[in-house]
Amino acid sequence: MKYRPDECLCSKFLYKMNGNAVEVKNVSFSYTGRPVLEDITFSIPEKGFIALIGPNGGGKTTLLKLMAGLLTPDQGTISVFGSPPKKAFRRIGYVPQEIHTNKDFPITVGDVVLMGRLKPFNGYGRSRKDVDIVRESLEQMGVAPFHKKRIGELSGGQRQKVFIARALAGKPDILFLDEPTSSVDSQSRRDLYRTLKELNNSVTIVLASHDLMMLSNFVKSVACVNRTLHCHDNTCIESDMADTYQCPMELISAKTLRPGAAD
Amino acid sequence: MLEILQFEFMRNALFTGLLAGITCGVIGSLVIVNRIVFISGGIAHAAYGGIGIAVFFGLPYLLGVVGFSILCAIVMALVTLKEKHRADTIIGVIWALGMALGVILLDLTPGYNVDLMSYLFGSILTVPKSELWMISGVTVLTVAVVSVFYLDFQAMAYDEEFSRLKGVPVNFLYCLLLCLIALCVVTLIRIVGLILVIALLTIPPYIAEKYAGSLKTTMIWAAVLSTLFTWAGLWLSYTLNLTSGATIILVGGCCFFISLFTDKLLVRLRENAQKSDKAA
Numbered sequence: 001m002k003y004r005p006d007e008c009l010c011s012k013f014l015y016k017m018n019g020n021a022v023e024v025k026n027v028s029f030s031y032t033g034r035p036v037l038e039d040i041t042f043s044i045p046e047k048g049f050i051a052l053i054g055p056n057g058g059g060k061t062t063l064l065k066l067m068a069g070l071l072t073p074d075q076g077t078i079s080v081f082g083s084p085p086k087k088a089f090r091r092i093g094y095v096p097q098e099i100h101t102n103k104d105f106p107i108t109v110g111d112v113v114l115m116g117r118l119k120p121f122n123g124y125g126r127s128r129k130d131v132d133i134v135r136e137s138l139e140q141m142g143v144a145p146f147h148k149k150r151i152g153e154l155s156g157g158q159r160q161k162v163f164i165a166r167a168l169a170g171k172p173d174i175l176f177l178d179e180p181t182s183s184v185d186s187q188s189r190r191d192l193y194r195t196l197k198e199l200n201n202s203v204t205i206v207l208a209s210h211d212l213m214m215l216s217n218f219v220k221s222v223a224c225v226n227r228t229l230h231c232h233d234n235t236c237i238e239s240d241m242a243d244t245y246q247c248p249m250e251l252i253s254a255k256t257l258r259p260g261a262a263d
Numbered sequence: 264m265l266e267i268l269q270f271e272f273m274r275n276a277l278f279t280g281l282l283a284g285i286t287c288g289v290i291g292s293l294v295i296v297n298r299i300v301f302i303s304g305g306i307a308h309a310a311y312g313g314i315g316i317a318v319f320f321g322l323p324y325l326l327g328v329v330g331f332s333i334l335c336a337i338v339m340a341l342v343t344l345k346e347k348h349r350a351d352t353i354i355g356v357i358w359a360l361g362m363a364l365g366v367i368l369l370d371l372t373p374g375y376n377v378d379l380m381s382y383l384f385g386s387i388l389t390v391p392k393s394e395l396w397m398i399s400g401v402t403v404l405t406v407a408v409v410s411v412f413y414l415d416f417q418a419m420a421y422d423e424e425f426s427r428l429k430g431v432p433v434n435f436l437y438c439l440l441l442c443l444i445a446l447c448v449v450t451l452i453r454i455v456g457l458i459l460v461i462a463l464l465t466i467p468p469y470i471a472e473k474y475a476g477s478l479k480t481t482m483i484w485a486a487v488l489s490t491l492f493t494w495a496g497l498w499l500s501y502t503l504n505l506t507s508g509a510t511i512i513l514v515g516g517c518c519f520f521i522s523l524f525t526d527k528l529l530v531r532l533r534e535n536a537q538k539s540d541k542a543a
Contacts, residue, residue, distance in 0.1 A: 070424060094428055105296060105421050106472050106481045115418050118429040121411070150476060170429070 021046045021174050021204040022067055027076035029062055036062045040076070040229045049200045049220040052208040058226035060208035061097060064176045067206065068094045080174065093172030095163050097179045097208075103152040109162050110147035113137055116169030137165040141195065156183030161192070168199075175199065177207040193218045267501055275395060276387045276507075280493030282395075282402045283451055283463065288486025289409050290447045291464035292471070292478060293440060296420040300465055302339050302441065305354040307448045307457040309335040309361025314382065315368030325397070328449045335361060336441040344434055384508035385456030387497065394453065401450045405443055409482075412436060417478050455493075456508045463489050466515040470522045492518065 022044040029037045036059045044050050052060045065071045067078055069085030069092065080088040093116075116137070117130040138144040141161040146154060154162065160183055167175060177196075181189045189211065196205055197218050208225075209215055216222075224230045267273045294303050310332040317327025335357055343350040390398075409416065418426035419433050427433050444464075451460045471484035496511030503510075 068428060070428060089428055089430055092428065094425065096422070096424060102421055104472075106475045106478055107417065107421055108476055111417070111477060112421070115414075115421070115425065115429070118414060118418055118426065118431065120415055120429070120431045148476075166425075 019046045020044060021048060021081060022206070023077075023079045024067065025077050027066065027073040027078060029059075029066060029071065029073050031062075035227065037066075037225075037229075038227055042223060042229055044204060044206060046204055047200065047202075049197070049205045049218065050207075051215050051219040051222050052206065052225050053210070053222060054225040060225045061178055063225055063229075064094075064178050064206065064208055068092055068176045070094070090170070091173040093167030093170050093175040093203075095160075095167045095175070095177040095180055097182065105151065107151055108147065109143065109149050109151055109154065110134060110138070112151055112162055113147075113166045113169050116166040133169055133171065137168040138162075140168060141165040142191075157185065157188050160184055164192075172203060174204040174206070177205070179208055179210065181209060181211060267498070272388055272390075273497075273501075275390050275392070276497055277494060279387055279390045279395060279398060279454055280497060281490050282398045283455055284467075284488075284490030284493055285486045286398075286402045286405050286447050286451070287460070287463040287489045288467060288471075288484075289405055289482045290444055291489070292468040292482040292485050293409070293416060293420065294444065294464050295468045295472065296478060296481075297440070299441075299444075300461070301351060302343065302354055303444050303448065303464055304461050305339060305358040305361075306332055306336050306441065306445050307452070307460050308358045310445070310449050310452060310457065311365035311382065312361035312363075312368075313365070313449070315365035319368040319372050325449075328452070329446065331361070332445040332449050333442050336445040337438060340438040340441045344437060381456070382452055383456050383458050384506060384512075385452065385454050385459055387454050387493070387507050387511075390454050394450075398450050398454065401446055405447060408439070408443060412439070413479070416440065420478070455511070459508050459512055462512045462515050463492070466519045467492065470518065473522070473526070488518070 020043040024040055024042050027037060027040045028035065040063065052063060054060050062071065066073055067080065067085060069080075069089060072086075078085055081091055085092065113134045114126060114130065117126070117133060135144065135147075138147055141164055143154075143158055143161045143165060146158065146162075151159065151162065160180060164177070164180060167177075175196075180196075181192060184192060193215065196207070199205065207219075268277075294300055310328055312335075313328035313331030314324070316322065316331055317324045320327070339350075339354050339357060342353045346353075415426070415431050415436055418429065418431055419436050423433055447464075448457065448460050451463075455463065467488035468481055468485040470488060471481045475481040475484055492515045493511050496514040497507055499505065499514065500507040500510035
């Protein structure tokens with residue numbers, strides 16, 4: 001993806017003007033000819049907390065990866081804090097969806113989180129500051145007691161927290177989380193969202209998720225992603241979303257039915 | 264037992280075993296955590312083509328083998344990075360072609376009758392001084408490069424996507440790793456043979472990885488185990504008058520199965536202990 005300099009300057013200017021953390025403009029993306037996202041345009045304000053919802057295969061993960069700079073769009077531009085995502089990588093924290101890969105890897109929890117401090121070509125380098133930040137992130141996510149354990153010994157939920165701690169260790173200004181609650185029980189889910197809400201005081205948060213019911217108490221806006229995107233500035237879900245954007249019905253109804261009202 | 268140390272060739276062989284052990288421990292650990300045993304096998308076998316080229320064109324042995332295997336390593340690296348899903352097929356093809364090229368070129372070389380077996384299983388007992396220097400060089404180079412890029416290698420092996428995000432030049436490191444494997448393999452072929460290289464690259468780190476807490480300790484334990492296997496194999500081959508390379512492989516293989524068996528046993532014992540705890 002080539003960013004023309006004038007485009008780059010323009011987005012820097014825009015960023016200064018309106019303070020949007022992310023600007024996505026006319027972005028399309030396809031995997032081997034199959035379009036996944038088409039003509040997506042939206043922005044996320046600084047200190048925003050936005051949930052991406054939508055069916056599996058609807059492009060949530062792809063959109064997150066595009067914004068994090070792991071993929072480059074076929075068309076359109078993305079800017080994060082006024083620069084292309086790949087240039088803004090020091091300000092980006094990313095929590096992947098897949099947390100079960102490499103479970104048998106010989107690495108401790110502390111070393112996984114230290115990866116968040118990674119600076120290329122630094123050998124064994126870890127400064128006093130790095131160690132402190134790692135401990136801080138581990139404590140923030142409540143997984144400090146496990147820091148000497150091998151990553152494979154932890155449960156799925158604990159591992160998920162370690163991966164969030166790893167992203168936090170990079171001291172990001174924006175955090176992308178891909179279904180961070182997929183292997184967490186409902187109590188820890190609530191704790192996790194509470195932690196994210198606290199973080200949101202200083203960090204912009206974008207997360208892809210399925211559990212809208214719980215989310216709606218925490219997020220500031222919701223976007224439905226299914227090849228195209230529809231943005232909602234409040235978390236009020238309208239029933240026409242189901243028809244227009246083919247979001248699964250249970251996601252929509254989950255919101256309208258308040259917790260407890262369902263049974 | 265100590266009388267075998269009187270012979271200079273034996274002292275050289277033991278020293279070679281130590282150097283080979285260190286290199287194999289470091290590179291082997293990276294090979295298994297990156298799951299590229301197949302690629303390493305491919306590089307080792309394709310290197311035989313380099314031997315053929317060196318002999319046929321009358322080039323220095325090292326120039327032919329090092330040049331050809333690094334070429335193969337880079338091709339394999341590019342293929343794996345570009346087309347992951349077809350990579351294993353292409354590596355298999357390069358593996359076989361390299362080997363076949365070597366055999367044919369040696370056939371075509373007039374008056375040259377090379378002993379294939381010595382390349383497959385090596386001859387650690389006939390290592391000349393000059394090659395000892397070269398192996399020392401490769402060992403130092405390997406340890407130095409891996410130390411400088413340690414955290415980057417670890418991040419790449421553990422989570423490639425995340426390390427890309429952190430600005431780690433994954434493609435470069437991957438090529439560098441395969442080149443290191445090529446260098447490690449070719450320097451060890453004449454000494455321990457290309458089959459033994461693969462055995463030493465995989466068995467010790469496999470055992471070490473289960474008990475080590477980090478990649479670094481895996482490397483250290485794997486290096487210790489490789490060295491011990493080589494020494495034990497040498498001693499056995501001396502006392503029982505067997506081929507040294509094959510004996511070393513068998514020692515490693517036996518330890519591999521012993522480790523599998525003890526793991527099973529430990530799990531069984533732990534389960535029984537838990538059951539009796541519950542019963543109590």
